[in-house]
Amino acid sequence: MRNIHRRTLLKGAVATVIMPAFTRASTSEILLRAKPASVQLVDADHPQTQIWGYNGGVPGPQIRAVQGDQIALRLSNDLVQPTSVHWHGLRVKNSMDGVPGITQKAVLTGEEFLYQLDLRDAGTFWYHSHNRSAEQVARGLYGVMVIVEPDAPDVDRDIVVVLDDWRLDEVAQISEPFGNLHDHSHAGRLGNFIHAMFDSLPAQMATNERLRLRFVNTATDRIMPISLRGVSGWVVARDGMPLKKLEPLGILTLGPAERADVIIDVTAEHDGEVLLIFHDRNQGYVLNDFRVSGAAATVRRPKPTPLSPNPIETLVSVAGARTIPLRMQGGAMGDLQEGLYKGKMLSMRDLVDQGQIWTLNGEAGLPVEPLFETPLHATIVFEMRNDTAFAHAMHMHGTHFQEVLPNDTFGPHKDTVLIQPGEARDFAFVADNPGKWLIHCHMLSHQSAGMKTWFRVG
Structure with missing residues (x-):
């Protein structure tokens, strides 16, 4: 059993943040304005952190749509650098992929670009800058996309959890410079402040409550090994794609950009707690703790069935490939x-x-x-x-x-x-x-x- 600590991680801290409200996709355009802003990343004893974010927040607005929708998103660039948006994991037309030098020109300061997306797959996806992305994503230019399946599983709550790390100085500002030789030649730009951001933070949980948690690792370079205590559950999707066979939930290791959907049942009793734990070497650090009060049901529900598959070809052989x-x-x-x-x-x-x-x-x-x-x-x-x-x-x-x-x-x-x-x-x-x-x-x-x-x- 790994040791669990309720203390700071490395020279920084671990924390919980509630994300901005989500935007429901519709027939009208969704505006994503990339601009500088200030957000309260660290506790109130520290000043707000200067970031670059979509619509002034980090993460940017959560975009929710239904599988099969067609949506339009207009990027407006109020930054001092050119930028673009990549729709990570979405199988879109090549001209909409958002990669300067490959699929489009970078969007210059003061200019706009209209992305039109056909949402073929249901699942958990995300969007982020793909121009000077090691800096722009580290400054906060990313957000989450949830594409809902028509036959969504029966859960009490569906919650997005964004994992990120930041390299901050003593006054909670993003530490520069970017691109130093040590970062580039080793494990990358690893931050000293790790946190989990929830789109809806439950004040408490109940025994036998069933939740769907959508984990997204948005860190530029850090691998995120996490686990949950006080629950029992299953991994039901990876990178937005449903698993044919559910995986028992243990330590979940997410590399940068990886996602995982899990369905959990709260097993902790009344007055117990549910813990979200980040693992580093042989230590565990509590990112979040939730009190358990009362019971949502007298008994646990049956094991969930696999999610409906997305319309992508599944390999049966690589003969002749x-x-x-x-x-x-x-x-x-x-x-x-x-x-x-x-x-x-x-x-x-x-x-x-x-x-x-x-x-x-x-x-x-x-x-x-x-x-x-x-x-x-x-x-x-x-x-x-x-x-x-x-x-x-x-x-x-x-x-x-x-x-x-x-x-x-x-x-x-x-x-x-x-x-x-x-x-x-x-x-x-x-x-x-x-x-x-x-x-x-x-x-x-x-x-x-x-x-x-x-x-x-x-």
């Missing part, structure tokens, strides 16, 4: 000697001078030519191999992939996968969405320092 190696190299304590950057082969020292510290298949930065091109409906297998000393959260735009397991079996659909040092794992997908698609490490410090590439479908 094209294989694409994806080798991760570089960083501190790595063995990378040289790499290709902007068409030139550079030594590791020269790559570092260019701010490039990581490579995919021996190339740093966004290549001019695609990693590969494929016709529509072909099956592709990424042979991922992590030859670095650090974990990487590999994210693919455009669709979801499945891990290739023994005996022609496959893991659940995912858009982001955490690959540990020394691991070699294969992930396959059907190229069903035409366009130019990015694949990169969602440790955003690693992406900024070279770990990104792209491919073309159709």
